[in-house]
Every structure is written in C-alpha cells, then in structure tokens.
Amino acid sequence: MCGIVGLFLKNPKLEPELGAMLAQMLDVMCDRGPDSAGFAVYGSGTPGLVKLTLRGPAGTDFAKIGTAIGHPVMPRDTHAVLSVSASEEAGVRAALARIAPEVRVVGTGSRMELYKEVGLPADVARRFGLEGMSGTHAIGHTRMATESAVTTDGAHPFSTGPDQCLVHNGSLSNHAGVRRQLAREGVRVNTENDSEVAAAYLTYRIAQGDTLGEALTHSLDDLDGFYTFVVGTESGFGVLRDPIACKPAVMAETDDYVAFGSEYRALAGLPGISSARLFEPEPAKVYFWDRAA
Template identity: 75%
Template sequence: MCGIVGLFLKDKALEPKLGELLSGMLEIMTDRGPDSAGFAVYGAGAPDEVKLTLRAPEGYDFAGLAAKLGDGVGLSERATHAILTLPAGREAEVRDTLAKVAPDVTVVGAGSRMELYKEVGLPSDVAVRFKLAEMSGTHGIGHTRMATESAVTTNGAHPFSTGADQCLVHNGSLSNHRTVRRNLERAGVAIQTDNDSEVAAGYLSWRMREGRSLGEALEDSLGDLDGFYTFVVGTESGFGVLRDPIACKPAVMAETDQYVAFGSEYRALAGLPGIENAKVWEPEPAKVYFWDRAAA
C-alpha cells in the first residue's frame, strides 16, 4: 500500500509555505499508510556547513550531547529528532564522537540543506509532532507507510538516506533486494535496516558515487532492481520520479508555473494552489522524471 507525496517549488514566494502544503498532502495519504510517516525538507543551508539529523529515544538530552561535541556546533530539537549544524570539515570527527559517546543515537540523514524526520504514528500526528507546517524550503518529499511485510517500527519508516542531501521514498516491493544488498555491502555501502527501500536508496547512492548522475542511476536501476515500485528521490537540487516497467502502483503528477507535485493519488494534490489549471498526468512506466533548481 503506502502513500508518497513530493513537492518541488519553482516560485520562491511559495517557499515559506512548503511545510504547510506538504503537511496537507501527507495527511491526505493517511489511509494508504497509517502505521508511520516521514518526510525530508530541503531548506536553508551553507556550502561550508553540514546538517546531521539525529534520532534518539524519547526525552533524550540532545543539549548535553551537543555540549560534548565542542564549540561551533548548532542544535535544533524537534521531539525525538535533532539537527546538528557544524563545519563541513568536522563531519567525520563528529560522527566518530557520536558513535563513541552516544551509541543510542542514530544519524538518519546528512547534507547541507536536508532535514529528515520519521516516526511511528498517524501521518497527521507525525507532521504535528515535528512541526512540519512551520518549515520552509524549496522542495520536500514524504511517505505514509502500511507495513505489510515487516514490523511497524521507526527504523522501517521512510525516507531513507544513504548519501549527502539524498533520500528516497518507495511504494512497492523489490524481489532481489537481498542480492543487491550483498553487492552493495561488498562495495562498502552500509545498509542499517532490513527494509528493501533502504537498499534502493543505497543502490542509487552507490551509482552516483561511481560517477553517474541521479537520472542515470535511476535508469540503471531499471536493469538491476527487480520488482514493482515507485521511487521518489530528493537531492540538494531537486527531485526525481521513477516507476517500474509494469507500473502497477498508482501515481499522479501535476505541474504549474509555481510547482511540480507528486502524489500516490490525485486527492493528495487537490488542495494545492492553482491545481485547477495544472497539467496533470500519470507518469509513464520506466521513464525517469527529474526537476532541478538550477533549471527552474
């Protein structure tokens, strides 16, 4: 089942409303995935800084942890998650320190602009808990999960991030994800959960580290990943969409002069401004779609 939403803004005037719009889209997809939800938002950032999104048990002392990391580390808390902002040159050092002094804290995402949040619960509750409606940015993606093949856990919630400023949400199932996972691990790609969606994210990150663009990596996945799926991928500069060659999972897109939007169903898009004048279509099977800020 599961529900996917994505919103890429062309009009800067809408950027303060990104979280509000994405929150509404996410909530509408509740009946496609009431078990857990998550989202990634691409907001403000600096090229010489890195944001680390941390997840920890309820009530964790993030402020105490930040104090152990020394000067120059900024902290922003949202429920069970926190964003550490630090000089890019300190990322490896801070990750090493976190592994030593905070083994119960997980780094779920990293990048200059991306912040990533996910938890168990109704999508509307997750959105409120992390104050999604207050967030601004250029684009974001979200996911509502119905756990049909594994336990309902935060680890199983989407998005999954395996590269800087890169994340993926997925509706469907990969039949060869165990084989792909073994190959990725041999190539040095760490997969933290048993979710096949993280394997898909890791595959794209690996291909991009090999020099492929995101579009090329998505094209490669058509030959290397078996199963039925819809991928929506966020990057620092934009977002991409790919459906498998059979395309049995529902998907709809809309585009206006102000935005490009994706939803598992049209009703996720129905509340967007100007939707009545949008170009609306079903993305074609095995075709890569990608929108980039530089070209917007």
C-alpha cells in the same frame, strides 16, 4: 500499500508555505499508510556547513549532547539537527558514537533535514512542526508495513548519501541479492527494509560517476519488482515507476510548482490545482526537476 507525496517549488514566493502544503498532502495519505511516516525538507543551507539530522529515543537530552561535543543542537521531538563544518563532520560523528551511542545520524547534507517516526502521518507531521518549515522542495511517505516490522527504522525516507533520500511504494523481489552485492562493494545497509537497499543502490551508482538520472535508468535493469521511487537531491527531485507501473501515481505541474501524489486527492488542496497540467508518469521513464535548471 503506502502513500508518497512530493513537492518542488518553482516560485520562490511559495517557499515559506512548503511545509504547510506538504503537511496537508501527508494528512490526506494517512489511510494509505497509518503505521509510520516521514519527510525530508530541503531548506536553507550555510556554505561550508553540513547538517546532521539525529534521531534518539524519546527523552534524549540533545542539549546535553550538544554541550558535550561543543556544537549547538536544534531539537525537534525525537530528532535534532546539528550543523558543523565539513572538516569537523568525521570527528563529530565519532564523538556522537562515543558519547551517545543510542543516537543515530539519519540524514546529512548541506540543505536536507529528515524526520520520521511511528504513528499516524498527521500526528508525525505535527510532532516535528512540518507546517512551519520552509524550503524549495520536499518529499514524504506514509507507510503500511507489509514486509517488515512497524518501527522508526523501517519508516521512510531513507538517506544513504549527502542531500539524497528516497521514498518507495511497492516491493523489490531481488533486494536480498542486491544487498549482498552492495556489501561486497563495502556499502552497508542498516535495516531489513528493501527501500533502503534501493536508496543505497542509487547512492552507490552515483559514487561510481552516474548522474541521478543514469542511476535511476540502471535501476530498471538491476532492481526487480513493482515500485514507484521518488528521490530527493540537493537541487531537485526525481520520479521513476517500474516498467509495469502497477502502483498508482499522479503528477501536477503549474508555473509555481510540480507535485507528486500516490492519488489525486493528495494534490487536490494545492493552490492553482484546477488549472494544473495533470498527468500520470509513464512506466520506465525518469522524470527530474532541478532548481538549478
């Protein structure tokens, strides 16, 4: 049992409140997943620059690392964000691997920042300052580990492509087989978590030319199990439930936002919720909201 939340803002006036709204939603989902939590926020970006979200052990001196590689780093607890030009990304990654092999790149993209840690979701949100973050959309996850250890590596979201991440509630029965298939195609999955397999599968399909909607549709044939996926991209977020749809899910839509929660109580504190259109996502139907639409 895990908790998923997602928020896509239609009204730009709400963008400074995005983090505070998502933090409240994550807090409500604490009892669905008290082991660890994480979130991805799509904030402002700078043309030509790529954001690398880094994660290191407690006490990592990110300022020293930034000095060593010649780029300033913005630390947030055990994570940090490093912005570089697209042409420099490969070289910076190589320098990081050499200078600070204990530091991992957990997310990359023009707008996405991704944070996750072990602990109560409300505490994780406070550690990273989620309440003060702004942006257009965000997704989050509270985890109750059932099939792998309680570790930061096992926490969601999982990001396997630029500005793309996934959170998942459920279990995939054929993830080992899909992992082997992806490995044969040169796609590496770093953790034992089946959710990372799902994220890597979608990234692979998109690399082959699928849109996100097409990749999610193909996953209905290729990924077995019971699941709800919420996927973030640079321009929006998507939702998919398996054909049985045994995992709880509810959505709310107003003129100002679209919100997703594993339970209605995650949405109950949102502004205007009393007049929102509430609905349960249908089984095996792809939903997507795009800020460019």
